[in-house]
Amino acid sequence: MTRMTTTAGAPIADNQNTLTAGPRGPVLLEDYQLIEKLAHQNRERIPERVVHAKGWGAFGTFTVTNDITRYSCAKVFSEVGKQTDLAVRFSTVAGELGAADHERDVRGFSVKMYTEEGNWDLAGNNTPVFFVRDPMKFPDFIHTQKRHPRTNLRSATAMWDFWSLSPESLHQVTILMSDRGLPVDPMHMNGYGSHTYSLWNAQGERFWVKFHWKTLQGHAHYTNAEAAEIVGRTREGYQEALFGAIEEGRFPKWRLMVQVMPEAEAETTPYNPFDLTKVWPHSDYPLIEVGVMELNRNADNYFAQIEQLAFSPSNKVPGIGYSPDKMLQARVFSYADAHRYRLGTHYEALPVNAPRCPVHHYHKDGQMNFFGHRTGAVDAYYEPNSVPGAAVEDPAVAEPPLRISGDAARYNHREGNDDYSQPRALHDKVMTDEQRARLYANIAEAMAGIPEEIANRAIAQFDRVSPAYGEGIRAARARLAGALQAAE
Ligand code: NDP
Numbered sequence: 001m002t003r004m005t006t007t008a009g010a011p012i013a014d015n016q017n018t019l020t021a022g023p024r025g026p027v028l029l030e031d032y033q034l035i036e037k038l039a040h041q042n043r044e045r046i047p048e049r050v051v052h053a054k055g056w057g058a059f060g061t062f063t064v065t066n067d068i069t070r071y072s073c074a075k076v077f078s079e080v081g082k083q084t085d086l087a088v089r090f091s092t093v094a095g096e097l098g099a100a101d102h103e104r105d106v107r108g109f110s111v112k113m114y115t116e117e118g119n120w121d122l123a124g125n126n127t128p129v130f131f132v133r134d135p136m137k138f139p140d141f142i143h144t145q146k147r148h149p150r151t152n153l154r155s156a157t158a159m160w161d162f163w164s165l166s167p168e169s170l171h172q173v174t175i176l177m178s179d180r181g182l183p184v185d186p187m188h189m190n191g192y193g194s195h196t197y198s199l200w201n202a203q204g205e206r207f208w209v210k211f212h213w214k215t216l217q218g219h220a221h222y223t224n225a226e227a228a229e230i231v232g233r234t235r236e237g238y239q240e241a242l243f244g245a246i247e248e249g250r251f252p253k254w255r256l257m258v259q260v261m262p263e264a265e266a267e268t269t270p271y272n273p274f275d276l277t278k279v280w281p282h283s284d285y286p287l288i289e290v291g292v293m294e295l296n297r298n299a300d301n302y303f304a305q306i307e308q309l310a311f312s313p314s315n316k317v318p319g320i321g322y323s324p325d326k327m328l329q330a331r332v333f334s335y336a337d338a339h340r341y342r343l344g345t346h347y348e349a350l351p352v353n354a355p356r357c358p359v360h361h362y363h364k365d366g367q368m369n370f371f372g373h374r375t376g377a378v379d380a381y382y383e384p385n386s387v388p389g390a391a392v393e394d395p396a397v398a399e400p401p402l403r404i405s406g407d408a409a410r411y412n413h414r415e416g417n418d419d420y421s422q423p424r425a426l427h428d429k430v431m432t433d434e435q436r437a438r439l440y441a442n443i444a445e446a447m448a449g450i451p452e453e454i455a456n457r458a459i460a461q462f463d464r465v466s467p468a469y470g471e472g473i474r475a476a477r478a479r480l481a482g483a484l485q486a487a488e
């Protein structure tokens with residue numbers, strides 16, 4: 001028998017009946033069991049993530065299949081065949097915790113690798129670029145995706161107003177409105193680190209890097225109409241698909257690939273390689289294989305292991321570094337700050353976030369500290385100290401210096417930036433006629449009901465990407481208006 005107890009460990013005799021004065025009540029204040037039960041229920045919810053609230057996760061392994069030690073001394077890449085445990089969480093961006101899974105949106109694609117030199121988090125998306133390139137615009141962009149303060153409804157007008165005034169968003173909007181904006185499930189989509197990060201090798205040479213997770217299940221997408229039909233049946237289609245596949249032993253896999261740029265070349269590319277609205281063309285920087293990720297274990301408890309998962313771009317390990325990308329710099333601050341608010345000061349000590357290597361630091365005390373201090377010695381609680389066994393710094397893992405220069409100023413990120421060539425390549429060269437037709441129809445649908453002035457301003461931007469793009473949207477809008485009139 002597994003005996004029920006209070007949280008303090010005392011056995012419980014009756015979990016059915018409240019302690020009352022007489023069979024009809026009232027309830028006695030000393031029924032602490034009841035009070036504890038109600039109080040715990042009141043505290044079952046924590047704040048949901050301010051973005052990417054709805055998500056699906058699992059656990060698995062990363063296996064190195066190709067040697068990239070000439071670029072990085074990160075232990076996770078140290079030898080072919082090496083395996084590292086990992087956790088993954090996929091998500092949509094805009095919807096709240098209860099949102100339907102099959103909504104057109106960018107998907108989050110976050111991987112936490114429990115390496116022997118600490119946790120390496122690659123919190124990316126299923127798109128290689130993003131809507132904005134300056135972090136000053138991130139909260140504004142997110143406000144357009146969330147609810148209107150008065151109507152409490154999401155607003156297509158706000159989205160297109162912002163996008164039409166922010167041409168840097170054209171590339172990502174094109175991807176969002178293409179087939180890739182509505183994958184059938186998390187298994188049938190790529191992931192991208194999106195930002196430029198850096199790698200450094202044992203000789204201290206730095207390389208710029210882009211990370212790509214290529215789905216080995218193949219790409220598969222729904223149209224808006226197919227998704228609407230599915231949402232009518234189930235709002236939890238991604239959870240069902242991912243959880244179900246892993247329970248049945250159909251383990252999804254992705255191949256990790258990198259594009260690598262020698263440090264000095266960043267000065268010579270025709271585009272800013274640290275601009276998050278741009279990709280590096282494959283013809284200039286071919287994909288290099290690194291390894292394979294397999295997801296093979298479901299969480300035993302969704303809240304403890306997926307809701308409490310905390311990813312942060314600040315979690316990097318020796319051999320992997322940041323880049324000057326302004327967005328990445330802001331994210332390095334933002335995530336750990338969000339976790340301290342959402343999960344608490346010691347969120348990194350929660351089992352799912354805890355590194356699988358020794359942890360030694362001099363942060364002290366704080367709410368819910370269940371581990372004492374972690375300096376390696378009882379008497380050491382400051383540094384430097386002369387206490388035997390106390391943790392000390394290790395200069396051997398120092399990152400090579402990052403070469404930067406320039407005057408401090410607020411540089412206009414829209415000046416001298418080509419926002420059109422890369423979405424043009426996607427529209428004109430990568431997409432087929434059928435994909436373009438669906439793209440136009442999706443944009444027309446997404447624009448339904450917005451003021452003409454905003455629609456025209458947005459379409460003028462698509463004209464600049466490619467005249468055929470703007471024309472295609474106009475024609476799709478006319479068809480949609482005709483269909484709506486006919487239906488009336
Ligand atoms: P390539 O022809 O070498 O690559 C095209 C890429 O586009 C492939 O990676 C493909 O992904 C991806 N793709 C196909 N359909 C879509 C879609 N609807 N939405 C987003 N991506 C899609 O060309 P380039 O490298 O010269 O890039 C041309 C354009 O392709 C870029 O401007 C960019 O818009 C897009 N792209 C480029 C990527 C890059 O890192 N270079 C990455 C993703 C997109 P897959 O191989 O998985 O099928």
Ligand code: HEM
Nearest residue numbers: 049050052089108109110124125130135138194330334338
């Ligand atoms: C989640 C901030 C840009 C991918 C979050 C969260 C915050 C945040 C605060 C919630 C974290 C939590 O409570 O757990 C920002 C800021 C950005 C930015 C300030 C820009 C300045 C991006 C970009 C990407 C991205 C460019 C992708 C390349 C994600 C993902 C999650 C997330 C995948 C969910 C992580 C998870 O599954 O727990 N972001 N974000 N974000 N963000 Fe961003």
